[in-house]
Amino acid sequence: MTTTLIAGGTVVSAIGRQLLDVLVEDERVVALLEPGSQRLGDLRSTADVVIDATGTYVIPGGVDAHTHMQMPFGGTTASDTFETGTRAAAFGGTTTIVDFAIQTPGERLQDTFALWQDKAAGVCAIDYGFHQIVGDVNDESLAAMGELMAEGVTSFKLFMAYPGVYYSDDGKILRAMRRAAGLGAMMMMHAENGIAIDEIVKEHLARGETDPIYHGISRPWQLEEEATHRAIMLAEVTGAPLYVVHVSAKQALEQIAWARGNGANVFAETCPQYLYLSLEEQLGAPGFEGAKWVASTPLRSRAEGHQDALWRFIRTGDVSGIATDHCPFCMKDQKEMGLGDFSKIPNGIGGVEHRMDLMYQGVVDGRITMERWVELCCTTPARMFGMYPRKGAITPGGDADIVIYDPAGHTSIGINATHHMNLDHSAYEGFEVDGAVRTVLSRGKVVVDHGHYLGRPGDGRYVARGLAQTLV
Template identity: 80%
Template sequence: MSTILVRGGTVVSATGSQLLDVLIDGETIAAVLRPGATVLGADPAAVADTVLDATGKYVIPGGVDGHTHMQMPFGGTEASDTFETGTRAAAFGGTTTIVDFAVQTPGVRVQDSLAAWHEKAAGKCAVDYGFHQIVGDVTDESLKGMAELVDEGVTSFKLFMAYPGVFYSDDGKILRAMQTAADLGALLMMHAENGIAIDVLVEQALRRGDTAPYFHGTSRPWQLEEEATHRAIMLAHVTGAPLYVVHVSAKQALEQIAEARGKGQNVFGETCPQYLYLSLEEQLGAPGFEGAKWVCSTPLRSRAEGHQDELWRYLRTGDVTSVATDHCPFCMKDQKEMGIGDFSKIPNGIGGVEHRMDLMFQGVVDGRISLERWVDVCCTTPARMFGMYPRKGIITPGADADIVLYDPAGHTSIGLGGTHHMNMDYSAYEGFEIDGHVDTVLSRGRVIVGDGGYLGSPGHGRFVRRELSQNLL
């Protein structure tokens, strides 16, 4: 067990920033000290095995990405990042905890599907990890299984209003799952798109010969995201279940969430960097089949309609609760290419687990959000939302020593030739230039990224048994 002193940096929390030193003892934070303070009458550097100079840098909690899909089967293929490669990329980007999704398919018990994801992740992860449970088959047995999973530290459950025949749940099944979640005090997560109507629009587009990636976006219009979001909110209101709407991309859907929150309902909205930076016109509308790189659901929205600016505004007002990545990477070769001539066969997903902290810091540089809000939506609120606070998401005595030294004077060029470590043959953010850089990353007191290289190892990351959400109104 070693002792580390992080000296000379500006510690940033969700509520303020201050020049402070951080003393780490083993895997946890032992003390947060004013500059010049002593420990047992001595300079803390004298009791530390290692001193990390953080002068000129921000010292922030390790990032918590509450929405990833490592090794997820989808559309006849599987997400290209394993738990090993994906969590290593997360570490490079300053994320020290992920919450991935265990997937239940019809006929499989939720307990058995969770066990399968434990097997995928155990001994592989570079950073700590937890699980949400996708309930793809709402039955009496699945609803009973939800209670068992809560006891095992899996306290959030996801349903889909999209993908009929795959993950889709009708309103009756959603109602029953919400009733169970309400009884358990668990968080109900929702992919909110009207999948029945979308399937009709997809079929009509293909019949017209509109097969390019661009039409993935136009066949999933914002109206069907807003409608599904409103319906989910109403069902949650009937049942009393807390509702967390994932990957919100349409400003109208966020307006529904903001209105419900204004009335005191336990409704929360998550968005992702792709919806803040990328667009239907510029990315999905790229020439030829290039737009397939950015096919994801919910889809990228029109910049001309102002979705991106409104999402940033909702970040500032607090109606966007947290920023996650929905990291679900697929390579162009042999994966995205499955959809050449038919956009509906393109695997849905964007890789971004490595870039979230940088992209959101650029929002600070650009005056979109405050420094404290950056830490709040990327670290603190996700930890609270998913029952890991104050163990994660904050720099305070007793917390896990998950710490990032972030250099605001540094620079990050995103792309294959830059800082891209995900198991993909492209990056959705190639060419982006970030006015900041992840300098050093500690996971539970161990330096896993430093001096520009990876110093971690598979199996360092541990499963996090989560408590119930601490962010309910």
């Protein structure tokens, strides 16, 4: 047995902060000790490893509940593998990801889950689980949802966008939601009116409007709001809990806030890109540069106030969690596929390495509290997707997934600065953060320390998840 003592730091949870020392035995937290206790004095001399955390915050390892490693899309594949992407996540203080197994029409649900398990097995730097995308709602797929529940896949995602690829019409959504409700599973939704969007895309291309900014213009907030409202109503009819992914429009969040105010089991996720980036500044960059930020849902207009509104909904609790929707594509040979036709640009932004830092800057800027930072990035995602208290908290019996975060540190984000993703650009090039990840433990093992990677492929294990613990 190996004992590790993390001494002198301020332990931050979703409900408070306190000067405590953390005792770890092998992979688990076994005790939280107040400074000056007799047992603590003994441990300082007998522990195998003592980590001095004086002046730092000791927080649970981050849980990013929305990533897409090695995802096939638009004739190419996301540039981060499970190996490179999870290593980058570790550098950024994330110790668990939940990725997506993807079913396309004609495939068996069980086969796609097995394929994604094969992709991740033996190469991940941190722990990982899977949601299942149901891209072909039929009797066989609905039956298979129960089989996957037994494998620890307790959340299923549908798309109201991408006709001909992942799209489900309202009838299929209704059937899948009824099945999820019966199983106690969480239903996740990409809420955009894809049928209408495709028509608008055709109109822009016919006028010769092909630059990346038209990706955002062709996906107006009204079509996110409409789809979000429709998803909420279908969930209400079926009784399924609903988690709306990557919400970018303030009007869509207003729909979610209204539903929650009426007691609905509806939850919103947003991402750092929608809080910090905009249609005008990034998608509207000169030439083809804006392709770096093509993602769906799209970046929204700062002039329309979406970013400030999203921060407000974070403070009110109507945003339940912060994820990244990490789906990176290089500019060279990938994003460039859309030169002359924005509709062919692979959709996705890389950010799994920067979520914890970017949201900490929200603490520094007075937008959220320290506790809300931990709640959004660690605790609620773990509770929402059936991993709490093993993940998302520093508590006796839980996994020793721990981040020592230095508020006196500084993080410069950029391709030549803190960048370990397999990506030839940074969506946050030039961003500066008043804080830094210092040390990261994954199940008790130090995998990152002072910018050095000490882990290896295969350190991460598959997490079979239980049911959500956050329903009202």
